[in-house]
Amino acid sequence: MKRRKFDVAAVPAKTAGAVDDRFQVATPLRKLLNKVFPDHWSFLLGEIALFSFVVLLLTGVFLTFFFEPAMTEVVYNGSYAPLRGTPMSAAYASSLDISFDVRGGLIMRQMHHWSALLFMASIVVHMLRVFFTGAFRKPRETNWIIGSLLFWVGFLAGFTGYSLPDDGLSGTGLRIASAIMLSIPVIGSWLTSSIFDGEFPGTIIISRFYIAHVLLIPGLLVALISVHLGLVFKQKHTQWPGPGRTNENVVGERMFPRYALKQGGFFMVVFGVIALMGGLFQINPIWYFGPYEAWVVSAASQPDWYVMFLDGSTRLMPAWEIHIPIGDGYVIPPLFWPTVVLPGILVGISLLYPFLEARHLKDRKHHNLLQRPRDVPARTAAGAMAVTFFVVLTLSGANDVIADKFLISLNAMTWAGRIGLLILPPLAYYVTYRLCLGLQQHDREVLAHGVETGIIRRLPDGRFVEVHQPLASGDGHDGHAELDYVGWVVPKKMNRLGALGPAIRGFFYPMERPAEAPVSPGHPPVEPRAEREEIGSGESRR
Amino acid sequence: MSTHTEHPAPQGRQPLDVLDPRVSRFDIVLEGARRDDIEIVHYEPQVVPGSKAERRLTRTVASFFLLTGLAATAFLVIYIWWPWQWEPGRGGDKYYTPLLGLTLGVALLGIGFGILTWGKKLLPKEVSIQDRHDQPGAPEDRKITGETMLYLADEMGVRRRPLLGVSLVAGLLPVGAVAAAPLVGGLISQPHKNNQMFTTGFAPADGHKVRLVREDGRPIRPADISAGGQLTVFPGIEHGVSNRHADSPTLLIHLRESDAVASREANARVGHGDYMWGNYAAFSKICTHAGCPASLYEQQTNRLLCPCHQSQFLITDNARPVFGPASRRLPQLPIEVDEEGFFVAKSDYTETVGPDFWERP
Numbered sequence: 001m002k003r004r005k006f007d008v009a010a011v012p013a014k015t016a017g018a019v020d021d022r023f024q025v026a027t028p029l030r031k032l033l034n035k036v037f038p039d040h041w042s043f044l045l046g047e048i049a050l051f052s053f054v055v056l057l058l059t060g061v062f063l064t065f066f067f068e069p070a071m072t073e074v075v076y077n078g079s080y081a082p083l084r085g086t087p088m089s090a091a092y093a094s095s096l097d098i099s100f101d102v103r104g105g106l107i108m109r110q111m112h113h114w115s116a117l118l119f120m121a122s123i124v125v126h127m128l129r130v131f132f133t134g135a136f137r138k139p140r141e142t143n144w145i146i147g148s149l150l151f152w153v154g155f156l157a158g159f160t161g162y163s164l165p166d167d168g169l170s171g172t173g174l175r176i177a178s179a180i181m182l183s184i185p186v187i188g189s190w191l192t193s194s195i196f197d198g199e200f201p202g203t204i205i206i207s208r209f210y211i212a213h214v215l216l217i218p219g220l221l222v223a224l225i226s227v228h229l230g231l232v233f234k235q236k237h238t239q240w241p242g243p244g245r246t247n248e249n250v251v252g253e254r255m256f257p258r259y260a261l262k263q264g265g266f267f268m269v270v271f272g273v274i275a276l277m278g279g280l281f282q283i284n285p286i287w288y289f290g291p292y293e294a295w296v297v298s299a300a301s302q303p304d305w306y307v308m309f310l311d312g313s314t315r316l317m318p319a320w321e322i323h324i325p326i327g328d329g330y331v332i333p334p335l336f337w338p339t340v341v342l343p344g345i346l347v348g349i350s351l352l353y354p355f356l357e358a359r360h361l362k363d364r365k366h367h368n369l370l371q372r373p374r375d376v377p378a379r380t381a382a383g384a385m386a387v388t389f390f391v392v393l394t395l396s397g398a399n400d401v402i403a404d405k406f407l408i409s410l411n412a413m414t415w416a417g418r419i420g421l422l423i424l425p426p427l428a429y430y431v432t433y434r435l436c437l438g439l440q441q442h443d444r445e446v447l448a449h450g451v452e453t454g455i456i457r458r459l460p461d462g463r464f465v466e467v468h469q470p471l472a473s474g475d476g477h478d479g480h481a482e483l484d485y486v487g488w489v490v491p492k493k494m495n496r497l498g499a500l501g502p503a504i505r506g507f508f509y510p511m512e513r514p515a516e517a518p519v520s521p522g523h524p525p526v527e528p529r530a531e532r533e534e535i536g537s538g539e540s541r542r
Numbered sequence: 543m544s545t546h547t548e549h550p551a552p553q554g555r556q557p558l559d560v561l562d563p564r565v566s567r568f569d570i571v572l573e574g575a576r577r578d579d580i581e582i583v584h585y586e587p588q589v590v591p592g593s594k595a596e597r598r599l600t601r602t603v604a605s606f607f608l609l610t611g612l613a614a615t616a617f618l619v620i621y622i623w624w625p626w627q628w629e630p631g632r633g634g635d636k637y638y639t640p641l642l643g644l645t646l647g648v649a650l651l652g653i654g655f656g657i658l659t660w661g662k663k664l665l666p667k668e669v670s671i672q673d674r675h676d677q678p679g680a681p682e683d684r685k686i687t688g689e690t691m692l693y694l695a696d697e698m699g700v701r702r703r704p705l706l707g708v709s710l711v712a713g714l715l716p717v718g719a720v721a722a723a724p725l726v727g728g729l730i731s732q733p734h735k736n737n738q739m740f741t742t743g744f745a746p747a748d749g750h751k752v753r754l755v756r757e758d759g760r761p762i763r764p765a766d767i768s769a770g771g772q773l774t775v776f777p778g779i780e781h782g783v784s785n786r787h788a789d790s791p792t793l794l795i796h797l798r799e800s801d802a803v804a805s806r807e808a809n810a811r812v813g814h815g816d817y818m819w820g821n822y823a824a825f826s827k828i829c830t831h832a833g834c835p836a837s838l839y840e841q842q843t844n845r846l847l848c849p850c851h852q853s854q855f856l857i858t859d860n861a862r863p864v865f866g867p868a869s870r871r872l873p874q875l876p877i878e879v880d881e882e883g884f885f886v887a888k889s890d891y892t893e894t895v896g897p898d899f900w901e902r903p
Contacts, residue, residue, distance in 0.1 A: 034578045036672035073784075079628045100628045104621060106639045107646070139676065172834055175788075176850060179832040179897035188899045193733035200833070201785050236674055244583070250672045254580065258668070261661030265654045272650030279643005295774050295791035295827055295835045299849040314832070314867060315851045321869035321898070333898035334869050335832055368674060400852060410852055411865055 037259050038239035038252035042129045044266060048122035051270040052115040053225065059112040060214065066102050068094035069164065069210030071203045080287055088166075088291035091206045095165035095286055111278030116158050118274060120306040123151050131353075131383050133370040135238045137363070141354040143231045148350040150224050153217060158304055160213040162284065166206055169284075171292025172301055175200060176314075183336040201294070241369045241487040248368075300401050308397030309390055313338035316396050316417045374443075375487060377436035384432035385425040392420045443490045447471060447483040453494055469494060575670065584669035599663050606656030613649035620645060739899070742826075743777030743790035744875060745890035753778035754794060754824070754877065754885040761884035764822060767796040770841050774827060777887070789896045791827040791835060792875050793846070794885065795857060801844055804858040809874075812860055814892075817876040819885070824875040825861045826895045829853060831868035833897040846872070870898060 020026045070090040076083050078093070080100045098105040127147060130136050136144035159177070163170045178200040181192040196202040236250050245251045253259045277283075290296065303311055314335065322332040357379065358364070373380040395402065396417035403410040450468035457467050471491070472483050491497055558565060558573040575582055589596040626638040678684075700707045733739060744752050753761045755778040767773055772795040776783040782790065797805055802821035809817050817823070825846070829836040834850035844857040845864070853868030855861040861872035873893035880886045894902045 030574050031578050034575050034580055034672075036580055036670045081628075081630055103626055104642060107642045110639070110643075172850065175834060176832045182897050182899040185900050189733035189739060189901065190730070192899075193731040194729045197729075197731050198735075199738050200788055235676065236672075244669075244671065248674050248676075250674060251669060253668055254575070254582075254670050258661050258665045261657055261665070265657030265661060268650050268654030268657065270654075272647045272652075272654055275650055276643055276647030279640050279647060292785065294785050294788035295776075295837070297835045297837055297849055299838065301834075301849055311851070317867045319853075319863055319867055319869040328901075328903035330900055331898055331902050332900070333831075334867050335897065338867075366676060368676070400849065410847075414852060414866065 033254070033256045035233075035255045036250045036252050037255055038237050038245075038250055039259070040240055042133070043237065045122055045126040045129050047263065047266060048270055049119055049126055050225065050229075051267045052119040052122060052274065053221065054267070055115040055271055055274050056112060056119060057218070059108050059115065060218075062108045063098060063105075063112060064214055066094060066098045066105060067091070067164065067210075069207045071166065071201070071206050083287060083290070086291060089206070091164060091166040092286070092291045095167070099287060107275075107278050110281075110283050111274055113162070113283045114277040114281070115274045116161060117283075117304060117306075118270075118277075120151070120154050120158060120304075123147075123154060124306070127151065128383070128387070132373040132380055133238075134367065134376060134379065135370055136354045137367040138354075138358060139235055139366055140231075140238070141358075143228055143235070144354050145351050146224050146228045146231070148347070150221065150228065151350075152347060153220055153224065155306060157213065157217045157221060158306060160209045160217060162304055163209050164206060164213060165284075165286045166292050167286040168289035168292050168296055168298075169286075169301055170289075171201070171294075172297050173303055173307075174205065174292075175294070179335060180339040183333045184340055185330075185332050185336065201292075236368070238368055238370050245369065247366065250368075299404070302398055302401070305394070309393035310339055310343065310397075312393035312396030312399070312417065313342050315399060315414060316393070316421060318418070369487065372487060372489075374436040374439040377433045377440075380436050381429040381432040385429040388425045388428040389421065392417060392424055396421075442492075443485055446490050446492055447485060451492055451494055451497060469497065471497075579673040579675070580670050581672075582668055582670045585666055586668070587666045588663060596664070599659065603656050603660045603664065606652045606659065610649045610652030610656065613645045613652060617642060617645035617649060739896075740894055742891055742895055743779050743782050743787040744792075744887040746887075747779070751880065751886040751888065752782075753880070754792070754887065755782065757783055759783060762794065763883050764796075764820065764879060764885070767794065767822070769796050769798045769821065771796050772839050774837075775824070775885070789826075789828050792824050793827045793837075793839070794822060794824045794877075795839070797821045797823060797844070797858070801858050808859045814860065814874055814876070816888075817874050819877045819879055822877060822885070823857070824877045824885075824887075825855075825857065825872040826875065826891060827872075828896045829868060830863075830870040830872060830896065830898060831866070836872065 068090045072090045073087055074090050074093050076086050076088055076093050076096065078084070078097050078101050080096055083096065095109075098109050100106070130144065130147065159173070163174050163177075178192050178196060181195065182188045184191060192200070195205070195208070197204045237252075239245055239250060239252065242251070302308060317334050317338040320334050320337075324330040324332070373383075396414070399413035399417060400410060402408065403413045450470035453467045453469050455467040456464050458464055558569060560570050560573055572582060589599060620638070620641045624638050624641065625634045627635060629635050679687075695701070698706075746752060754775040755761050756773065756775065759778070759782075761778060762773065762775060772793055775792050775794045777787060777790050779787075781787065799821065802818070802823075805823055806815075806818055809815055809823075827835045827837060829848040829850065831848065831851055831853045834848050836846050836848035836853070836855060838847040838849055839845075839857075840847065846855045846857055846861065847853070848855075848866070848868070851867050853866035854864050855868070855872050856864045860874065863869060863871060871893075873891045873895050875891055876888040877885055878888050
C-alpha cells in the first residue's frame with residue numbers, strides 16, 4: 001500500500017475548504033472581515049460598558065460557587081475574629097467567608113462590585129454621548145430605547161446584587177425598598193407582602209433576589225445587549241461629518257485586523273483597570289457594617305452611586321401626605337412621589353425623547369452623521385438641564401455627609417437641594433444655550449476671517465490689529481473667501497493649519513522634535529504643507 | 543509621511559481574475575473589498591520594514607507581553623505563598639488582596655497595551671469607505687412582502703371562517719391565565735393575616751403585659767437610664783430581639799424634668815395622658831417615612847433624627863415630624879412599671895408602626 005504524504009502546510013486551506021463545503025461561510029465571512037467601522041474616541045464609551053459586563057459575568061460566576069443565598073440564622077465562626085460568635089444570616093456569613101476564608105475571594109468580590117459601578121457609569125456616559133451628538137435619531141430610535149432600558153435593568157441588577165450580602169447597610173436599603181413598594185396606592189401592601197412573603201424582612205427575600213440577580217436579570221441584560229449590538233452592526237455606526245463622509249457612507253477602518261486588535265487591547269485595558277481597582281481600592285467592606293438588624297443604622301448610609309439620585313429625591317421631598325377621607329381613610333405617603341412617580345416619569349421621557357424631538361422638528365429623514373452639541377443648542381441645553389437635575393439629586397443623596405464634612409447645617413443642605421432642584425436646571429439650560437451660540441459664532445468668525453496668528457500689526461494711523469490667517473485662498477472682495485460650515489471642527493490654531501508645525505506630542509517630554517519656528521515672525525509661512533491641506537479634518541484622522 | 547505610496551489606483555470596474563496566480567494577495571483583498579462596496583482610499587504602512595522604528599516598536603510590544611508574563615507569574619507566586627488568612631493587626635495578610643490586584647492589573651494592562659501598540663503603531667493605517675445601503679426596500683419589494691403576508695392570512699381563511707379565530711382566542715386566553723396562575727398564586731400573600739401590619743411584639747399575650755428588654759434580653763429598671771439618656775428596647779418575648787420583629791424596636795427615653803413636663807402636656811393634648819411613666823417615654827424607633835431606625839437622638843433639642851433621609855421628630859411634642867420627608871409622628875408605646883420594678887408595655891402601640899401605606903386608617 002502506498003503511503004500518502006501528509007502535507008502540513010495544506011491543512012488550513014483544506015480545512016477551510018471542508019468547512020465552506022458544508023456551511024457556505026466564505027462570502028459572509030468576507031463581508032464580516034471587510035466591514036468598515038468609523039473611529040472616534042467617544043465611540044469607545046459603550047465598549048467600556050460591554051467589557052465591564054463581561055467582567056461582571058466572569059467574577060459573578062466565581063462568587064456563586066461560595067455564596068449561600070439563605071436567611072437561616074447561623075453563628076459566625078470564620079476567621080474574622082471581631083464578628084466570631086455573632087448570630088447572623090447564612091447569606092452574610094457566606095459573604096464574610098468569601099471575603100476572608102476563600103483564597104482570592106475578596107478580590108473577586110471587589111472586582112465584581114467595581115465593575116458593576118463602572119458598568120453603570122459607562123452606560124450613563126455612553127448615553128450622554130449618544131444624546132448630545134444626536135446619534136439616537138432615525139433610524140436608531142429602537143437602539144436608544146434598548147439602551148435606556150439597559151440602564152434601568154442594570155439599576156435593578158445592581159440593587160438586587162448589593163442587597164445579597166445581607167449586611168447592615170444593604171439591609172437598610174432593602175428596608176427602604178420595602179417601604180417604597182408599600183407606598184404604592186391600593187396595591188402597595190399586597191405587593192410588598194407577596195415579594196417578601198409576609199412582613200419585612202421575612203425569610204425568603206434573599207433567595208428571591210438571588211435568582212433574580214444571577215439568572216433572570218442577567219438573562220434580560222444579555223438579551224438586550226445582544227439586540228443592541230446586533231442593531232449597531234446592522235444599521236452601521238454613525239460617524240462624525242468630515243472630508244469624504246456623507247450620510248450614505250461609512251468612512252473608517254475595516255474590522256480586521258486593526259480595528260479588532262484595538263478592541264481586544266481595549267478590553268484587556270478595561271479588565272486590567274478593574275483588577276487594579278478591585279485589588280487596591282476597598283469597596284463595600286461588609287465586615288464593618290455587621291449583620292442586618294432592624295434597629296441599627298449609622299449616619300452616612302449611602303447606596304451605590306447610581307441609586308443615590310433616588311435617595312436624594314426622597315430626602316428633598318416635602319412631607320406632603322395625601323389623605324383620602326373615604327371609609328376608614330386612605331393615604332398616599334410622601335415617599336410615593338420621589339421613588340415611584342419620579343423614576344416613572346424619567347423612564348417615560350427617556351424612552352420617548354427621540355420621537356418627541358423628531359415630532360417637534362418635523363424631522364423624518366435618516367441621520368447617519370453626528371451633530372456637534374453646539375450646533376443643536378436646544379437639545380444640548382435640555383441635556384445640560386437633565387444632567388444638572390441628576391447631579392443636584394445625587395449630591396442631595398449625600399447631603400448628610402456634605403453637611404458633616406463642610407460643617408454646614410443639615411437642614412440648610414436640604415433646603416439648598418430643594419431650591420437648587422428648581423432653579424439650577426433652567427439656569428443650566430440658559431447658560432448652555434448661550435455657550436452653544438457663542439461657540440457657533442466663533443466658528444463662523446474663523447471661517448470668515450481666518451485664524452488668529454498672534455501677530456500684531458500697527459497700521460499707519462496708529463491702530464493695532466491682529467493679523468488673521470484666512471482658511472481659504474482669496475477670491476472674495478477683501479482678499480479672502482468665506483467658507484461654509486460643514487459641521488465639523490474648525491481649525492483655530494496656527495499649528496492646526498500646518499503653519500507652525502504640529503502640536504508637540506508627548507506626555508513628560510516631546511516624542512518628536514518640535515518643528516522649526518518660522519524664520520521671522522513678520523513672515524509666517526502661510527503656504528500650508530501639502531499633506532495637511534484638508535481643512536476640517538482633525539489631524540489624527542489623516 | 544507620504545500619502546501617495548501604496549495608494550491603490552482607482553481602477554475601472556473590470557472584475558479582477560482572482561484565480562490568476564500573478565495577482566498579488568493585496569489585490570485580491572482590494573477586489574474582495576470592492577465586492578462589499580468598500581473602497582480602500584488610503585493605505586499606508588506606518589513603519590518601513592526593517593527600519594529602526596519597526597525594531598523599536600517590536601521591542602516595545604514584546605516587552606509589554608513579557609511584562610504580562612512576569613506579572614502573571616508574580617500573581618501565582620503571591621496567590622500560593624503569601625500569607626492570606628486574616629489576622630488581627632497589620633500583618634502581611636492585609637497586603638494579599640492589593641498585591642493580587644496589582645499583579646493581575648499589570649498583567650492585563652500589559653496584554654492590553656501590547657495589543658494596542660501592535661494594532662495602532664505597527665499595522666498599516668487605512669481609510670476605507672463603505673456604502674451604507676440603508677435605503678428602505680424598493681416599493682415593489684415592500685409590496686411583494688406585504689402581499690405575501692396577507693396571502694398567508696387568506697390561506698388560513700380566518701376571514702371566511704370567523705369561528706376559528708374566535709374559538710382560538712377563547713381557547714388561548716385561559717391558557718395565558720394558566721401560565722400566570724402558579725406564579726401569581728404562589729407568590730401572593732395576604733398582607734393582613736394575623737393583623738400583622740398593625741401589631742408588634744408588644745401586644746400582650748394571654749393577658750400578660752410584655753416587658754421591655756435590652757438587646758441581651760435583660761429587663762430594665764427605671765434607675766438603669768439616667769436623665770437625658772435613652773436606650774433601644776425590645777419586646778421581652780421569644781425572638782423579640784431579632785429581625786422577626788423588625789417593627790418592634792423602641793426607644794426608651796428618660797426625659798429631664800422640664801422636658802418631661804412639656805412632653806406630658808403634649809401627650810394630654812392628643813389623649814395619650816397616661817402613656818408616659820414618670821419622666822420616661824417610649825417611641826417606636828422605626829421611622830414612619832421609610833422604615834429605617836430613627837436612631838440619632840439629640841439630647842439638647844430633644845430631636846430624633848433618622849439618618850436615612852433626615853426626617854426629624856420632636857420627642858417633647860409627641861415625636862411630631864418637624865423637618866424632612868416624614869409626614870407622620872412616631873407612635874408612642876404606653877409604658878408602666880410592673881410589681882417587680884421592670885418596665886412593661888401597658889398595651890401594644892395604638893398607632894400603626896413603620897412606613898405608611900394605602901389602607902392605614
